[in-house]
Amino acid sequence: MVDYIVVGLGLAGISFCEVLEENGKTFKVITDGSQQASQVAGGLYNPVILKRFTMAWKAKMQLQGAKPFYQKLEQKLGVTLDYELPVLRKFASIEEQNLWFEASDRPDLDYFLSTKIIPNNNPSINAPHGFGEVKHTGRIDTRALIRSYKSYLKNSGAFVEETFDFDALSISSDTVSYKDIIAKKLVFATGFGLKQNPYFGYLPLNGTKGELLIIHAPDYKENNVIKSSVFTIPMENDRYLVGATYKWQDKTNQPTEESKNELLRKLSTFLQCDFEVVDHVAGIRPTVVDRRPLVGRHPEHQNLYVLNGFGSRGVMIGPYASKQLFDFIEKQSELDPEMDIQRFTKKYYSN
Numbered sequence: 001m002v003d004y005i006v007v008g009l010g011l012a013g014i015s016f017c018e019v020l021e022e023n024g025k026t027f028k029v030i031t032d033g034s035q036q037a038s039q040v041a042g043g044l045y046n047p048v049i050l051k052r053f054t055m056a057w058k059a060k061m062q063l064q065g066a067k068p069f070y071q072k073l074e075q076k077l078g079v080t081l082d083y084e085l086p087v088l089r090k091f092a093s094i095e096e097q098n099l100w101f102e103a104s105d106r107p108d109l110d111y112f113l114s115t116k117i118i119p120n121n122n123p124s125i126n127a128p129h130g131f132g133e134v135k136h137t138g139r140i141d142t143r144a145l146i147r148s149y150k151s152y153l154k155n156s157g158a159f160v161e162e163t164f165d166f167d168a169l170s171i172s173s174d175t176v177s178y179k180d181i182i183a184k185k186l187v188f189a190t191g192f193g194l195k196q197n198p199y200f201g202y203l204p205l206n207g208t209k210g211e212l213l214i215i216h217a218p219d220y221k222e223n224n225v226i227k228s229s230v231f232t233i234p235m236e237n238d239r240y241l242v243g244a245t246y247k248w249q250d251k252t253n254q255p256t257e258e259s260k261n262e263l264l265r266k267l268s269t270f271l272q273c274d275f276e277v278v279d280h281v282a283g284i285r286p287t288v289v290d291r292r293p294l295v296g297r298h299p300e301h302q303n304l305y306v307l308n309g310f311g312s313r314g315v316m317i318g319p320y321a322s323k324q325l326f327d328f329i330e331k332q333s334e335l336d337p338e339m340d341i342q343r344f345t346k347k348y349y350s351n
């Protein structure tokens with residue numbers, strides 16, 4: 001008998017496992033490779049929406065919790081995960097510079113937006129109007145995180161690699177059993193895989209496909225994240241992530257020629273040096289109709305829970321939403337109503 005079964009090992013599953021461990025709870029994780037959002041993510045943590053120069057939802061508070069969360073994981077797993085990198089937002093015009101200055105005066109944004117215009121001194125970039133700098137930002141190496149976390153769980157005997165078989169689940173009033181595992185509670189953290197879930201499939205998860213390129217560009221020599229029509233994010237060995245696309249129809253994890261061309265076209269508007277594409281990846285972001293996470297207890301089954309809907313900000317939302325869910329289950333705290341799935345209970349009964 002364990003306290004929890006956690007289904008899914010992306011950013012949601014990992015952050016929930018961490019809260020469980022911190023609180024001395026036992027658990028088993030069941031996961032497959034059917035969804036890959038966390039695996040392919042750019043991993044950026046940036047609280048500012050750079051299209052409109054506004055703060056993302058509760059982002060400052062989430063970031064304050066996320067930083068120590070990933071630092072602790074680095075120590076526990078013995079890997080580097082957090083690469084602190086400023087984001088330089090390329091200005092398209094003088095008007096945009098002015099909008100930036102206005103924004104940098106607003107509460108909260110003033111902590112993140114530098115009031116200096118950074119002139120471009122990289123000959124590989126075309127940016128005549130310079131950049132605005134976002135501070136306290138960076139990148140989590142999500143691929144390294146998943147790889148290390150998997151082997152950590154394997155070593156502790158808590159890892160089961162398989163597609164969750166709903167026919168093998170039975171639910172009673174105070175336990176759930178799945179094959180030979182008996183647990184007090186079960187949390188589904190399956191990203192876009194939630195669509196196939198007979199218990200939580202009623203939730204309005206849309207899914208937005210994203211694709212990224214990895215390029216090798218030895219002459220680029222850029223240590224900051226550059227945000228123009230696409231991001232370039234520095235990695236090791238002169239490689240950079242370039243992304244991402246947003247597509248609402250295609251729900252597969254297959255990279256497409258169309259998105260590759262779109263990314264290359266956008267990249268060519270500011271990158272002026274030679275480069276080679278060395279990889280191309282795709283995944284489905286678990287996006288929700290009202291752009292808020294999906295967290296909470298099943299309307300009828302008291303021991304089934306969901307942790308999902310992190311959209312395009314899983315790195316920052318994961319630690320926050322996981323702690324909220326744990327405190328809700330174990331300490332009877334109220335869930336943040338904006339992410340509580342109770343807002344869709346009517347939908348469950350009308351289905």
Ligand SMILES: Cc1cc2nc3c(=O)[nH]c(=O)nc-3n(C[C@H](O)[C@H](O)[C@H](O)COP(=O)(O)OP(=O)(O)OC[C@H]3O[C@@H](n4cnc5c(N)ncnc54)[C@H](O)[C@@H]3O)c2cc1C
Pocket residue numbers: 007008009010011012013030031032033034035036037038039040041042043044045162163164189190191192193194209210211212243244245282283284285286307308309310311312313314315316
């Ligand atoms: C191209 C791209 C770029 C992104 N860039 C960023 C970024 O820079 N910063 C940021 O914060 N976020 C970014 N995101 C968003 C981020 O990736 C997501 O918010 C986050 O990864 C969602 O995590 P998750 O654990 O909910 O889902 P997932 O990562 O999809 O994980 C779900 C897990 O559940 C497993 N699973 C699903 N169904 C089953 C089943 N039936 N049985 C067993 N296992 C199952 C899956 O295989 C997977 O392991 C990006 C996403 C994409 C696609």
